[in-house]
Structures are given as C-alpha cells and as structure tokens.
Amino acid sequence: MTRLTRKYEFVDEAAADAAIALLPTDDEGNPTHEHLVTKLGYLVVTPATYDDEGEELTAAVLSDVFAVDVYWGSEADASWDSAIVFPTPMGIHSFGSSSSRDEYAKTYCTLFPDSLYCNPPEPEDIP
Amino acid sequence: MSLYDDASLIQVPSLYKDGLLVSTVPEDRSGDFVFSRGSNLAATRVNSSGFIEKGYENLLLQSNTFSDAAWSTQQSSVTNSQSGYDGTNNAWLFNGITFNSRIQRSTSASGVQTFSIYAKSGTYNFFRVRLDFSGGYYEQYFNLSNGTLGSSAGSTPIDSSIEAIGSDGWYRCFFSLNSATTFVRIYPASGNTSINGAGSIYIQDAQINQGLVAYPYLETTTASVSGGILEDQPRLDYTNGTPALLIEPSRTNLVNYSEFFGYSSWNTENGNQIVTQSVIISPDGAKNGSKLETTSGSDGQRKFWLQQNVAIGSPHTFSIYIKQVSGEINTGFLHITTGANDTFDVSQAYTATNEWQRFSVTTASAKATVARFLITGASNSQVYIYGAQAELGSYPTSYIPTYGTSVTRAKDLCTNSFATASSATLYNSFYSTEVKTLYILDQLLTIAVGENKLAFAFTPTTITISLNGSIVADATGTYDTTALASIQLGNDNGEDYSESPISGFYVFPSVLTNTELNSLTV
Numbered sequence: 001m002t003r004l005t006r007k008y009e010f011v012d013e014a015a016a017d018a019a020i021a022l023l024p025t026d027d028e029g030n031p032t033h034e035h036l037v038t039k040l041g042y043l044v045v046t047p048a049t050y051d052d053e054g055e056e057l058t059a060a061v062l063s064d065v066f067a068v069d070v071y072w073g074s075e076a077d078a079s080w081d082s083a084i085v086f087p088t089p090m091g092i093h094s095f096g097s098s099s100s101r102d103e104y105a106k107t108y109c110t111l112f113p114d115s116l117y118c119n120p121p122e123p124e125d126i127p
Numbered sequence: 128m129s130l131y132d133d134a135s136l137i138q139v140p141s142l143y144k145d146g147l148l149v150s151t152v153p154e155d156r157s158g159d160f161v162f163s164r165g166s167n168l169a170a171t172r173v174n175s176s177g178f179i180e181k182g183y184e185n186l187l188l189q190s191n192t193f194s195d196a197a198w199s200t201q202q203s204s205v206t207n208s209q210s211g212y213d214g215t216n217n218a219w220l221f222n223g224i225t226f227n228s229r230i231q232r233s234t235s236a237s238g239v240q241t242f243s244i245y246a247k248s249g250t251y252n253f254f255r256v257r258l259d260f261s262g263g264y265y266e267q268y269f270n271l272s273n274g275t276l277g278s279s280a281g282s283t284p285i286d287s288s289i290e291a292i293g294s295d296g297w298y299r300c301f302f303s304l305n306s307a308t309t310f311v312r313i314y315p316a317s318g319n320t321s322i323n324g325a326g327s328i329y330i331q332d333a334q335i336n337q338g339l340v341a342y343p344y345l346e347t348t349t350a351s352v353s354g355g356i357l358e359d360q361p362r363l364d365y366t367n368g369t370p371a372l373l374i375e376p377s378r379t380n381l382v383n384y385s386e387f388f389g390y391s392s393w394n395t396e397n398g399n400q401i402v403t404q405s406v407i408i409s410p411d412g413a414k415n416g417s418k419l420e421t422t423s424g425s426d427g428q429r430k431f432w433l434q435q436n437v438a439i440g441s442p443h444t445f446s447i448y449i450k451q452v453s454g455e456i457n458t459g460f461l462h463i464t465t466g467a468n469d470t471f472d473v474s475q476a477y478t479a480t481n482e483w484q485r486f487s488v489t490t491a492s493a494k495a496t497v498a499r500f501l502i503t504g505a506s507n508s509q510v511y512i513y514g515a516q517a518e519l520g521s522y523p524t525s526y527i528p529t530y531g532t533s534v535t536r537a538k539d540l541c542t543n544s545f546a547t548a549s550s551a552t553l554y555n556s557f558y559s560t561e562v563k564t565l566y567i568l569d570q571l572l573t574i575a576v577g578e579n580k581l582a583f584a585f586t587p588t589t590i591t592i593s594l595n596g597s598i599v600a601d602a603t604g605t606y607d608t609t610a611l612a613s614i615q616l617g618n619d620n621g622e623d624y625s626e627s628p629i630s631g632f633y634v635f636p637s638v639l640t641n642t643e644l645n646s647l648t649v
Contacts (some may be wrong), residue, residue: 062436
C-alpha cells in the first residue's frame, strides 16, 4: 500500500483547523479516513538576518499562507482538493517515506510534464 | 509445567518482518500483530551493536547497469561481466575512446548526499566524477594507482575520500555534498586533471544516498531501493541491552540539517564557533560526527544556534548527542529562547564524557512563533556533536535524521484482533526513563526508572496488580471488561502513547493467583 503525501495551503491556521475538523470520524471520534496531519505553518520565504553578535537585524519574512502536509493512508480526501498545491519535489518537507516520495514525484510529473524537474536539461559540458 | 504454558498469547519482541510482529504463542499466528508506520527514512533505532540504525536508500537508478539507456555513453563503451571487488563478475570495463569520454545520466537528489562508486585501474590510473546542480557542479579526480584523491574543481564538497577494498586494486570512491543534484558524469582519465586520449578503468556499483557517508551498496534498476529500517518494520530497540519494541507518536524534526552543522542555517556568533565536519565515529557507527570548538572566552559570545518556527504555547524539545574531545574543556549548555535575543526560556547544563550522550531541553513558547535552539560551550571548549533534533513535544523521541528539510516520522501502530476473556490476566514489561504514575482501570501505581514488570488479573468485579514482584493493588469494583476484541500495544487508537519500549506482553485466559502474578513480575 502506497501512502500519499499531499500538500495544502490555507489562508490562515484557523482555516486549516476548520478543514481538519471536518475530516470524517466514526461515532467514537476516530478518523474513518486514515491520515496524519502535519502543520508546517507559515513557511520562511526570506530567512532572518543577524549581526556578528547574533542579534536579529531583520526578521524572517514568512509566507502569507498556512501550509499543511497530510499523509493519507490511501486516497486523499477530496474535500481538501481546493487547497492542494504541488511544489517541486526537491527540498520539501517529507514523511520520511521512500514510496510516498516517489509517488509524489510521479504525480508531479504527470501534472507538470514540461517542468524542469521532470525534464532536467543536460548541463553544459565543461571538459 | 510452566506458568507460561497457560498463556494464550506470548509476545516477546524478536521475530518480525515489514508490517508484522510475530507472537510466539499462539502458533496459529492469530496473535501476531500488524505493524504500520509508513516511514523508513525518518525511523531509527539502537541496534544490537549499540549503534543508531537508519533507513537509507540508493537514489541512483540503474546503479550497476551502465549499458542501460538511462546511462548515455559519450565517446566511450562499457562491457559487463568483469571481475568485481566483491568476487562477482558484476564489474564493468569502461573504455574511453578519445578526449572527454564519459558515461552520464540524469538523477534527482537534494540536500546532503553522498555519491559513491567502486573503481579499479585499467589502462588508466585515474578517473573523474562530476555531479551537476542548477548553477554549478562538483568535480573530483581519484587516483586508482595509490588510492589518493586527485584534483577537484567547481564547488567544494563537504567531504571526499577513497578507500581500498581488499587487495585486488579496487577502491570505493566517494564524496558528499549539499545540493540539488541533477546529473552524474564519470570519465576515465589519463592523469590528474587530464581526460585526454584513449584508456580504460573498471567500475561497479554506483550509489547516491542521503547523508554524509556512503552506506552499504543497494542495487537499483528502475526505482530507488531501500535498506536498513523499512517503512512498516517494527523497531526493536537495544538501548537498554535487550530488545524492546519502540512505539512512538508522530514527530517532526524541525532541524533541517541534523548532521551537517556546517550549513548556514546553523549560525555562529562573531565567528567564535568552528565546526569541523565528519571527524569522529558518531552514534550511528559512521564517521559523520562533528567537532564544535568555541574559541571566544567572553560570556554572551559563544552561541551556536538555529532558528525555527514553533507553535505558541506548545512544548518543544531540543536534543543533541555530545561527546567530549579528550583533554579539552567539555562543558556548556543547551538553551531554547523564544523571546528577545539571549533571553533563555530554559537552559540545561551538559558535561560531555568519553561516551556519546543525548542531552535535551524542553520549554513551551508563550510569546513567540519563532524559537532559537542553542548550544553554548564554555570558554575555549571543544566537544563532538551529532544528531540535532527539535520537535514539538515534551520529551525527545528517537532520532529523526534530516538532510536539508524538516522530516516527519509517522506514528507507530501495533495491533491485532486477539480476543481476551472478560476475566483474564495481562502481563506487560517495559522500560521507563522516569518515575511516573500509571492508571489501570481505577487503580493508580508508580513505575520506576528502568525495566518494569507488571501483571494484572481482572474480572468484571475485581482487579489485582503485581509490579516488580509485589502486589500493589487488590481492589473490587465494577469494571467493563467485556468486548476485549483487539490489542493495541503502546497507544490508544494512535493517541496517548506510553513513551515506554515494550519488552514483553502476555495474555492468560484465566485469573492468576497473587503468587503466580508475583512470579511473573519478580
């Protein structure tokens, strides 16, 4: 069974929490849709800068959207589709799963077949 | 006849495969546990040799099929069935025809990674490896006549090395780097810095794995191949000397580079901290431990730190492995600050010894969405460091390696559908790192640091509990012990994890006597 890593963006944490709360559960409150939610929060767009003493000169610039990754046990819940995003599968948060990472990369290339990631140009030959 | 002959289920963690934990009893396998986690690269354990064992993989496809179409031969040829370093005939003769001969292929690997390949002299004694990334490249020559590194060009790798394999002229050549690698090229070389002319070398078993060292080779064809800990493999942890089942909640290591302390996300103050990468055998048994030297003698100028987003009001734990450098000052502090600079919310002193120790510090940010996790050495101190981890939680869980991004280890789940009678006895032995309170039905007991052996006999109206050889509770009441149709080890439906590795779990279909209970737990 290949679990799915899917990435989502919400306007803020409250919107993310609202979506999480709407995921279906049984009578005892247990999820009927196997999943693991990881709130990544407002991702750093530009890192903070510091002086030689380590004092902050400029604060980090954060994304204006709230990022959430979900590790679905099988299919992703369709009610979340409106918030789904597909960042390039390099240097992004993962659930430490080889199979899920490969599935995400394959899906990415299905959706974006002309992207540089899926069609890396041969680098300049420098003998 | 042994008391254990009466057990209907005996689980002593020892036999397992990916997705399954085998119980000794019953023999019809109805008591086996289904195990799931879904994380291999984020999961670690302490193995029977005492080292941290990881999941790892070879990201380079067709890793020993250099004739595959994915590998493009440029002014060169490859011939298989050559005598290899490992006694097989799986090596390749790699023959360059003219200037700039090479084989090459695209690849996709990001973050801290190590390229490795086995090679041996042919008519040429040198070869060159070049790895490209967007906007740059790494290039390294290797001398196969004497096992030394040759020239390098492009970006500077984190580390590079060549190691003799056996006595037949084979070497494993590798270099580690931090980039988003897109292309691999391998060239036979007539000399150091020269790829002119026609000549050959032998090659075998190329690999790109995440991390600062080359892991044991894994053969790939059309997909990456994993080794070490697998995605749904039960983790038998030997931290306490005997195997115990790790059952942990999901955790995210917020530290993007947990082993590569030279990356810019780790900050120094006034340049007073010097990191030397890959100088000592780390707790995982590889030479990927770093040395942290603090040169400043002044207070307030000894910070080595990184900054991460945190959730307000939630506890965060920062942990790192530390070992002393012999003869050097070996003390310092771990801190977490979530307010103004240098206002530590919490500090924990450390004294490094000759053994690797994991130190940790925990605090909850009440005021900031960004925290700084710091190591401050005493004046002119030197210590070895490895395996930094910052996680949302009140205690450190098992180490989660990261090589450029945060990584989440999914939660362990270990369940079966073994029915337990409404009047029965359960036994559970487990390890605890602290004294704490435990509830069983309406009874409260205190468990000790170390291994605890617990057995309790119950009926719908009674409960008797034995802990470490003594009866600690013997009560009556009204207990709902019906419908015990499944067993979950270490958690409750993926919540309320026990934090305690499990060394044994038994079910007896009868109510044992006090003497029998104590004989189980003594």
